[in-house]
Amino acid sequence: MLMSCSKGKHEEFGRNLAKAFKSRQYKNFDTEAYNEVFKAELKKLKPELHDPNWITKIYNEENNDNGLTLVGAFLINGKLDNLHQNLLNAKYHGLNPEFFHSDKITELLNTVKTKKFKKVEESYPYLAQLELYSADGLINYANILKYGAVNPKTVLSSYYVSVERPDFIDAEKTLDLLDLDKFLEDLQPKNGYYQRLSNLLINDDKPETVQKLSSEDKQKIYLSMERLRWPVKEYKGKYLLVNIPEFTLRLIDNNTTDLQMKVCVGEAGGHETPILSGMIDRMQVNPVWNIPESIASTEIISSLRKDSYYLEAKNMVAYKNGELVNSPTVDWNSADVSQYSFKQNPGADNSLGQIKFIFQNPYAIYLHDTPAQAMFKQDMRAVSHGCVRVQQPMQLQEFLLNDKSKSEEIVKETEAAANGAKAEARWVKIKDPIPVFISYYTAWSDDAGNLVSSKDVYGYDKLLMPKFKAYMATL
Template structure:
């Protein structure tokens, strides 16, 4: 099923800043002179009804039509504010119908399925039908009918162009609104980006310019148009994989830096990217997922699956800056792990804590004899736990630190066997890296600082050493389940966290809402 948008609340920039400067001076905040509106329309249509058309007469009807259609518009405040600033000048009708631009635009809308979008949301057919009326001498019985048609087409064009450009340039869905653990900077459309459609001088040029052009998007789009079937999937499931990942590619959340670290959670892989190419890559282990066995898939799901209910150990989607490393790290054990695992183990074995190198603190003070504590009756949060540096330390010999509110980081691990698994969603939420020394070298470069790190890792100490990264490096924890590799082969990965299903159901929700709006 192809997808569509619906009405949403839009935050309007104060006083619609910049409306008076639209169209690079072609459109002013003064009433644009259309004193010869009637003669212009009569000359273009040969319909005598239009001889009596005036800007003042149209304005009355335009206001009425705009009020009636308010509930069916996606961004009514943006549209209303713009036309109020131009005294309801019918920009698209007067300047774009008779040169073919409106029909051209409708043709682009009709091909929206090539983006995994539903052409109905852009009202391509309705636009074409209204354009045809202006070319039919008998279509209007009186001037009020003509005014209503002008207003309808003008409003429809504005609304559809905004929807279309928003969808292609920013994506239909705000990931922050549907994902519980999404902390990646993602730009969304605002009134300034929306009102640029009124300044279009070359319609075809504009429509071509907003077509996403990344190699990844074009490859997925080509596959969607071809309608092929991925191995082990049905045609419908293949299409859904492509649709959700094309939506992700439209989100404005991609790295722009020359060098960055990126982790793709479903692929269990880390890449160090530089100048658009992977300089090094390695296997990683990520947080345990709710959908490891693929019980909820793009083939079968129910309505409740659109509510994102992340498993407590899932790795979040985020971006930040790696600012330092800690060699021979101390593990400050999260309270959730302490209460569910550490205290349970300590209750069964009084020497578990000492054997694992775990110190116990109460009210900030170290407890001297933790084996004497009755862990079965100890309250949650009553104690804090820290694991000392050493061979058993869950963070291995080094951790890579970056600011985030989820207390996650990249780190080494003594549990190397996990890297031999195909499904590596096994951690408590942090990202375990297969080659931490290699990652440190890529971040710090060859030199004295890296040599110090390598030396500390080779001869482990009983205390941590913090080393700052002089030039911070961006890090992105992402979630992509379909992409094209360097050999131009489409790769598909299981939806280990069920996030594809959440996204697809929200896209379907928009389609259902659109169908309801169509009846208004």
């Protein structure tokens, strides 16, 4: 269990307080008397604390010597002031500083530093409150910066990124031995795009800034920063980022965009592209499209009932019990479509285009080329069944393979197929698999630090807002 400073150290603390804040009464500081007041304040303040169970575990009511864990270690040396400033700066994380008791800590720090108490006992409630509000503020600030304020699983059923939400500060650690300044520095999110969004808020707060952020843009930034705190795996090194609301794919290396392209994503209303991540480890050149049952049972069967030669016209085939069937001879009006599977053979008219990019996930989501290039001219590109269509597949395969000869071979192969040569499906392994993150940010930043604002195409901001509002900075 957490142990605090010794009694002798606390009495020395009183003498040091008197010297630091020029208040003689602090010299008469009595540890036992203070801790009795501390226990009373703990009981009184519990309803105001965000994590009373954690606080109770740390400040075990049976332990009469831990009521100055933070104040005893960090008040005189100024490190508690640094914590206070970090809590005030929570607004640059899109968070309300008052959620972390910053306003109360401001008043209490001023009181214990400047008030000339007639009796030392008058200082005990202020010091106890400073201790409790600081501890509760610290643990919640740490947990929110590390994991986010809201559990994404409670917002979206289609959030498929792993989530871990333990207490970031372990209750077994001794807080008065914590290197508080280093802990607070290390706690700051390292993601370059998070930092750029934070800088937008910092610049907006400067009096000399002429063009201020709108309330709508601020809200988008706040919600996007919250989402950036969610992933267990950080965005770092070389990776792909699909931003659904922006309809954009970025090929990123060390927070710099190497290539950016348009994408089409799942249509709202039942075909939304899920939020997930994985490692792209292979691609299929001249791919076969294994048509999902959801599409076969609706679009394919409907077309077949109108035209029994539909499959031939679309370079598709049907199988029953693993055997190829002659489509025009089947009575599709009475056929049980669940007994059939459908594929589209490789070719220039394949719905997956000339290449698809695979990463392991249980939802059969992947990135792929498309023959429907006209869609990329539209502003609204939520048009697919859920997979992500990419505008520049050849540039993407070059980025992934990082092998000029292999990339050139793929280009020649696909160009020949486009010109009428027989197309054969072929798998290509990616030597160094690359992370891909399919994400949802209505606010983003370009490499120059400018805000990129997008519409809430799936309405996910509206879903998050009610749960995040209690933590959110002012607009």
